[in-house]
Amino acid sequence: MSTAHVRRPQLQGAQTQHEHVETILRSLDHSDGSGEAVIERSWRRCIDLYGLDPAAPSPPRYVPDRTLREHQDQADALIQVARAGVEQLYHQVMPLDYVVLLTDARGISVQFLGARDAQREHQRTGLFLGADWSEQHAGTCAVGTCIQEQAPLTCHHSDHFSAHHIRLTCTAAPVFDPDGQLLAVLDISAYRSPESKASQTFALQVVKHYARMIEDAYFLQRYGGCHIVCLDRSREFVQINRRYLIAIEEDGTLVAANTAGRKLLRHHELPLAGAGEARPFKAWNIQDLLDAEIGDVLDIQHYGYDRVRAFRTHRHHELHFATLIEPPRRRTTGGQAPRRDTSLAPLEALADDDPAMRDTLTRAARLRNEPINILVVGETGTGKERMARALHESSRRRDKPFVAINCAAMPESLIESELFGHEPGSFTGARSKGMKGLIAQADGGTLFLDEIGDMPLQLQTRLLRVLAEQEVLPIGASRPIKVDLRVVAATHRDLRGLIDLGQFREDLFYRLNGASLRLPPLRERADQGYLIRRLFEDLQAERGGQRVRLRGDAMSALLAYPWPGNIRELHNALRYALATCEGDEVVVGDLPEECTSGQLAHPAASSPIAGGGRVRPPLGEDPLQEALRRHQWNISAVARELGLSRPTIYRRMKRLGIVPPNHQMPT
Incomplete structure (x- = not known):
């Protein structure tokens, strides 16, 4: 073995670096290569095979943004499966100032989680999205050496080959595919840790545990x-x-x-x-x-x-x-599939495996044909009207009208005539031929009263009479009209609290609340992935044209967002992403800014979340202007660098008052 090309650093302010290089050379000079431990074998490869110098400056290497996306695309199935494991591991080690990396089999970091306030340090040391931790480039390190040795290990402080990394402690474990081939490496790293390598024993067990969890989850998905x-x-x-x-x-x-x-x-x-x-x-x-x-x-x-x-x-x-x-398809006797009640399909489509929703839908299925009114309760945007429509479409009333009334959106001056109808000339401004009210239009079908808590008290009294007597009296009429109604009401408000305040009639509450169905907020649902995919497919079907896929980094961002606006906000976010995406896939940078806020930016101009890819970084005037000048005001080039769409760049320029030289901003 020759170590002649390895420089011994001068001792001026570099005592630690000098000692590190001397330790490596002394260890290899006194070894014949047999029986070497993992770290010594790696040091030998670094010198003999890669020609690396432990004293040479070795700043982190980041792959270009386009190359990173290629690596992420190839690892997309793994990223989607690994997301939950990476997030759980990060929450375990975050209090100890660790970061979490998931790399592909070539050592490129395709997923990353770390403290936002340490972003500069992450980037400086290479503990970041898009970093190349292969042993051929970075030398002895947890990820690269784990790839070479195909075994879990800790690379602690001076175990690293490069003096640039000797302050780090890194622990990695391999993730194998079902054929036994290396699929990925899971790593946790920290800048500060005790001197003793034994302090990382528990870290090694934790990383091995989560690597196994990710590996087994991937196995179960592949062979489901x-x-x-x-x-x-x-x-x-x-x-x-x-x-x-x-x-x-x-x-x-x-x-x-x-x-x-x-x-x-x-x-x-x-x-x-x-x-x-x-x-x-x-x-x-x-x-x-x-x-x-x-x-x-x-x-x-x-x-x-x-x-x-x-x-x-x-x-x-x-x-x-x-x-x-x-x-999923269990064996059946006689070769025949069990008979399924197809009328329940509208209800079944509302959820997948969320326990609260399945319980709600089970009760809804039992109630769908019962002659009782139903009150649907849930936060704004949780899908109360979808539930009402599904109840109607799965019931024996499905061939009759479904009439929806938003009690909060209708002007108070018109709501009475809109609900109950009116005779010709019954009041100033009445239609010459009169009008059939919405309640009468729902005869035989379902009347959906959305935001019932906002209905004025005077109309609550008239509605109570309609529900009690199943007949409606149009304004100006002398004889009531018989109606066959099934009423589904919905609210996000506390009706019992409104009753205590005298703002809602107690007798109307009990008339409406023959049965109650509660919808959980989206942030609490276990079937968020199902809802995202279903809405994404529905929106694509509406739009027609080229089919677009939802990439793993975008899915991870959507799953990580708390959705204060619930399903309605999700619907709008997906519609926005489909409208702004370029090519045949939606990536994280195509999502609305609020869905990706608080995430870190990739040094090569993309931004990671728990899944990587492009994210809109928060831009102020200076960074945007700098990018515009660097690309000579080429908006397409700036959009590519920042991982944003061109319309987003124009909107931000307009908001910040940035105008290209000798140009007018597009409106």
């Missing part, structure tokens, strides 16, 4: 159409721990396994498929591993009190406890 056998040595923890995951087909054929599952199969001498083989393990069956019939395995969920069954392995007779994750 298979039966997945979950094994553990403990009955009590198999449902939670799911240590070994093995995907099988209906006949028991092995399809894939997670990292722990592959180790189990090797232990029992079931050969694994080679890299690139279309169907891993295709020559093997779950019955070759477990002493069981395939029917015993597929019926685990229906066995015993805890849906767990014990099996012994063939080779070593080890006892394992198993549970089963079944694919």
Whole structure:
């Protein structure tokens, strides 16, 4: 081994750097290469293979913005799955001043979370989105060395090859795909930490735990159409721990396994498929591993009190406890799918797996044909009118009118005639032929009274009579008209509080509140991803034209936003993104500013959130003017650099009073 090209730094103000270089050289000079530890092996690669110099200046390397997006596109499926794990890990380590990086298999950071007030330090040290942490460039470091060694490790202070990094402590763990190929690296890093490397022992366990969680979540998503056998040595923890995951087909054929599952199969001498083989393990069956019939395995969920069954392995007779994750379409007897009540489709489309919404929809399904009025309660924008329409469309009244009235938007001077109708000439300004009121128009169908809490007291009295007698008296008429009504009312206000204040009639409240359905705010719903995808598809169908995909970084931003305006705000945000996006995908920079506020900006001019990509950074006059001058007022070039759309640049220029030389601002 030759170390002749390595410079020994002068000692003027560089004692620590000098000692670091001397430690590396002394260690390698006295080693023959056999039996070296992980860090020493990496140091040797840095000198022998990469020709790196630990004393040479080594500022962080960032890939260009376009290259970063290419890396993110290739890792998009992983980013979407990993988002929750990265965020949970960050909340665990944030109080200790760690940042979290998720890199792809080449060491490029495609996802990042860190404290906003330390942005300069993040960028200066390379602990940021778009940084290249490959060992070939950065030298010995947690990410790059983890990629080379394919194993979790901590690179603490002077373990780093480059003297530029010796103040850092970094801990990384690999994430493998179901074929055993490196998929990504999860890393936590900090600028300040105790001198002892032992202080990072717990950090290593935490990162390994979350890397395994991300890996298994990716496995479950990829093989969601298979039966997945979950094994553990403990009955009590198999449902939670799911240590070994093995995907099988209906006949028991092995399809894939997670990292722990592959180790189990090797232990029992079931050969694994080679890299690139279309169907891993295709020559093997779950019955070759477990002493069981395939029917015993597929019926685990229906066995015993805890849906767990014990099996012994063939080779070593080890006892394992198993549970089963079944694919969405469960097996049915006789080859026929169970009959489904298609009339419930409008209600079922309102939610996916949110527990509160499923409970609400279950009650709504039972009430949809009952002759009682329903009160829908929820914050503004939670979809109260959608619920009312779904109740109507799933009921036997679906072929009759659905009439919606916003009690807060209708002028008080017109609301009585609009609701109840009027006879010809019954008052000044009345129509010559009279008018059929909205209540009468809803005859046989559903009358939806939105924001019922804002209805004037005088009209509450008349509405009460309508509900009690099922008849309406138009203004100027002498005889009432019979109506067959089903009333669904909605409010975001506390009606009981309004009753106490004398602003709402108690008897009307009980007449309207035959049953109550409560809609949770969007920020509390577990099915936000479903709602985002469904609304996105609905809006695309409305627009027609080229199909657009919602990229993982945009989805991550949408999932991270608290949505004070609920579903209505989400609908507007997606409509905006579709209108401003360029090309065939919506990225995070295409979202409204409020959906991405408080996030960090990528040094190469894009901005990350928990998923990376382009985000609108908060721009003041100076940064925008600087970018405009640098690009000689080329708006398209500025938009590309800042990760914004051209209309956004023009709007900000107009707001800030920035006018191109010898030009007028577009209106």
